[in-house]
Amino acid sequence: MGKPQEQRRKEIVQATMDLTAELGIKSVTTQAIADKVGIAQPTVFRHFKTRDDIFAAVIGWIAENLSKAILSGTNPDDSPDEQLRKLLKNQLTFINKHRAVPKILFSDVLNLESPKLKALLQELMNGYIKRVTQLLQQGKENGLFRKNLDTDQTARYIAALIQGLLVRWSVYEFNFSLEKEAEIIWNFLQPVLKEN
Amino acid sequence: MGKPQEQRRKEIVQATMDLTAELGIKSVTTQAIADKVGIAQPTVFRHFKTRDDIFAAVIGWIAENLSKAILSGTNPDDSPDEQLRKLLKNQLTFINKHRAVPKILFSDVLNLESPKLKALLQELMNGYIKRVTQLLQQGKENGLFRKNLDTDQTARYIAALIQGLLVRWSVYEFNFSLEKEAEIIWNFLQPVLKEN
DNA sequence: ATAAAAAGCAATTAATTACTCACCTTTAGA
DNA sequence: TCTAAAGGTGAGTAATTAATTGCTTTTTAT
Numbered sequence: 411m412g413k414p415q416e417q418r419r420k421e422i423v424q425a426t427m428d429l430t431a432e433l434g435i436k437s438v439t440t441q442a443i444a445d446k447v448g449i450a451q452p453t454v455f456r457h458f459k460t461r462d463d464i465f466a467a468v469i470g471w472i473a474e475n476l477s478k479a480i481l482s483g484t485n486p487d488d489s490p491d492e493q494l495r496k497l498l499k500n501q502l503t504f505i506n507k508h509r510a511v512p513k514i515l516f517s518d519v520l521n522l523e524s525p526k527l528k529a530l531l532q533e534l535m536n537g538y539i540k541r542v543t544q545l546l547q548q549g550k551e552n553g554l555f556r557k558n559l560d561t562d563q564t565a566r567y568i569a570a571l572i573q574g575l576l577v578r579w580s581v582y583e584f585n586f587s588l589e590k591e592a593e594i595i596w597n598f599l600q601p602v603l604k605e606n
Numbered sequence: 607m608g609k610p611q612e613q614r615r616k617e618i619v620q621a622t623m624d625l626t627a628e629l630g631i632k633s634v635t636t637q638a639i640a641d642k643v644g645i646a647q648p649t650v651f652r653h654f655k656t657r658d659d660i661f662a663a664v665i666g667w668i669a670e671n672l673s674k675a676i677l678s679g680t681n682p683d684d685s686p687d688e689q690l691r692k693l694l695k696n697q698l699t700f701i702n703k704h705r706a707v708p709k710i711l712f713s714d715v716l717n718l719e720s721p722k723l724k725a726l727l728q729e730l731m732n733g734y735i736k737r738v739t740q741l742l743q744q745g746k747e748n749g750l751f752r753k754n755l756d757t758d759q760t761a762r763y764i765a766a767l768i769q770g771l772l773v774r775w776s777v778y779e780f781n782f783s784l785e786k787e788a789e790i791i792w793n794f795l796q797p798v799l800k801e802n
Numbered sequence: 803a804t805a806a807a808a809a810g811c812a813a814t815t816a817a818t819t820a821c822t823c824a825c826c827t828t829t830a831g832a
Numbered sequence: 833t834c835t836a837a838a839g840g841t842g843a844g845t846a847a848t849t850a851a852t853t854g855c856t857t858t859t860t861a862t
Contacts, residue, residue: 415808434718436632439849450811452852457809461850517714521777522630532777567794570770577769578762581717581728598763601797610829611838635819646841648822653839657820 419457421447423467430468431509435517440464462524465514469530472511477537479504490549491603497545498572499592505576506588512576539565549603556605564602571595615653617643619663626664627705631715636660658720661710665726668707673733675700686745687799693741694768695788701772702784708772735761745799752801760798767791 425446429438440461444451458464480500484493505511514520515534520527546561575595579588621642625634636657640647654660680692701707710716711730716723742757771791775784 418809434714436715436719440851441849449809451850452812453810455851459851513714516712516773518630518709518712518776519632519715523632528777563790563794566774567767567771567791570774571763571767573770573773574766574768575763577712577773578766580714581724594759595763598759598798602794614839636821637819645839647820648842649840651821 415457418447418449419467422454422457422464423471426464426468427471427508427510427514430513435465435513435519462527465520465524465527466530468510468514469527469534472508472514473530473534475508476501476504476511476534480541489554490545490552491554494542494545494549495596497541498596499589501572502588502592509580509584512580516573516577516580535569539569542568546603555603559603568599611653614643614645615663618650618653618660619667622660622664623667623704623706623710626709631661631709631713658723661716661720661723662726664706664710665723665730668704668710669726669730669733671704672697672700672707672730676737685750686741686748687750690738690741690745691792693737694792695785697768698784698788705776705780708776712769712773712776731765735765738764742799751799755799764795 422443425443426438429442429446433442440454441451443464444454447454454464458467480497482500484496484500486493488496515531521531522528542565543561546555546559546564549555550557550559550561572595575588575591579586618639621639622634625638625642629638636650637647639660640650643650650660654663676693676696678696680689680696682689684692711727717727718724738761739757742751742755742760745751746753746755746757768791771784771787775782
């Protein structure tokens, strides 16, 4: 029943994400992945050299699709604060559909076990913070945000806030809607961003 | 060289925390703990029935000492916002000295592996949020904070913010000072809390 | 059509690791 | 002082699991 390489790789990546959301990274064994895909355990290693490589592919998938999602429906002509609002909204909507994301992104297991994966994760995180900083900077220049806003600092805190939110969401087994939370966070941030 | 029960238990808990800070939970094997304490691996099981029990004791230690630290030097006569400022400061100062804390508190490994440990962690977290909510409520009643402040929501976001900060601190290998950060976070929160 | 490459598998391996067992040594209390 | 419990150990065990091996089947390109 040999399927072509690309197809199987995608299936394995998807199965890994599903299992991670359900069980947490630690329980995602190569056997469990194989079972989910419907192949034998050694077959997994025909498509990925090591287990780490599977997770690297998962992180790659997340990086690609998360940035697509964040950009979708945004318009460079929108005001920076509208763009930032949409970024948060899109980000949380995407993650709401992919419960594995927080478990992968904020896993100390992956972070500590493999320098390669750690680097991938930090790159993704840095890109995110850079984009938020950019929007804050633009908003500042447009006079939308307060003149004395520390854009770097604020971007890091926004990232931290969302990260904390996601960890809670994942620890409490996804029992609240992330999409609703986007609006609430946005309101929470208003007094930080805007002069009055 | 038999030492009395209580002494050894403390040594084991301490060794576990040290190793967790250095290597992450996953690498803290009973063998590693034994080596650090200077005893044989089976001896660990004379003092704790299972590995999970060791981590339960660690969480107990953290819960006890973290709440002590948070309360230390606070005065019920201080204004609620001064008390809240000190709470954040004390909390971050304590954690700055105990690098294992974020790794333990926000570990999905512990959270998912053992319902018992998960319950302990959530209890600790709920107590923290409750205390912050209380202070926000008092500040609101005193007219220090804005009348329309959602104390529950804000307390959860403060917790999330700090959690995100701690995860970053731990992922970036403790390369910035948490104590300084307390002041910065406090300033960041001002516009959220206060009317103007 | 056919040979080579890719995909598949059953069986096994090698490493790790929490935990047990049988026995010895130290400590504390009657 | 003597004994029983507590603390300690070396040598296992059993379970888990990533990765390998040797072989078969399927797919693909010529």
